[in-house]
Amino acid sequence: IDSSLAHALQALEIYTELEEPDGVGRSACTAVNTLLKAERVVEAEALLPTALNCNSSDPWIRMSCWDSLAAIKQHHGEIEQATTLARDALALAEHHGVQNYELLLHRKIRELSRLRGDLDAYVFHNEAHDSLKQRIASASTLQRIAVLDADRHLSDERREREKERAILYSALPKALADRMIRGESVTGDHYSNAAVLFADVVGFTSFTSAMPPM
Secondary structure, three states: OHHHHHHHHHHHHHHHHHOOHHHHHHHHHHHHHHHHHOOOHHHHHHHHHHHHOOOOOOHHHHHHHHHHHHHHHHHOOOHHHHHHHHHHHHHHHHHHOOHHHHHHHHHHHHHHHHHHOOHHHHHHHHHHHHHHHHHHHHHHHHHHHHHHHHHHHHHHHHHHHHHHHHHHHHHOOHHHHHHHHOOOOOOOOOOOOOOOOOOOOOOHHHHHHOOOOO
16 A cells, blocks of 8 residues: 555656646546545545646546545545435446446445435445446457457468468478568579589489389
8 A cells, every 4th residue: 555655646746747637636546545445534535635626637537536535425424425426426437438437336326325225226226236247247258259269360360371381482492482471572583693504314214114103
């Protein structure tokens, strides 16, 4: 926790000097979340305005701020306000399609509904949480299948290329085959000086004519 917090605060200091609002907001949110996980609520509450007032248009920063503020309100026993903030954050997450944050916020509102004794809201957010979790898992499975199919396709292509290379190397001199594989034009080579040797093995024809076919 201390290491993560130190890194977030160091980043916050750098982004503040650079006057980079998105960086300020994200690093401040990270520091606030880290403090809340460590139950250092007073410090988190003191730092949260830095994220809230960073003038960033990044929706993640707003979601994180409202989520953190909801956690602070819940800590102080202000359950209704915490629920309202969590619902606002959920609506933003749904609008921008941030499913992992939607999952987290459904879980948070489910717990707040339990504390409020609101059975209908508890059931609604519990079902929404489970349904979204299943959709995310299904999407992840489909993505893994797509990756496997792509890998298979690449492997098939690689095998075909290897077959083509083997045929080229068996039919052509290596230097020529290398040039063809590299996609170079092969139109013949010019040699300013060349010699052609014709040779015959004495008695080879008569010797082989008496041999049975192999």
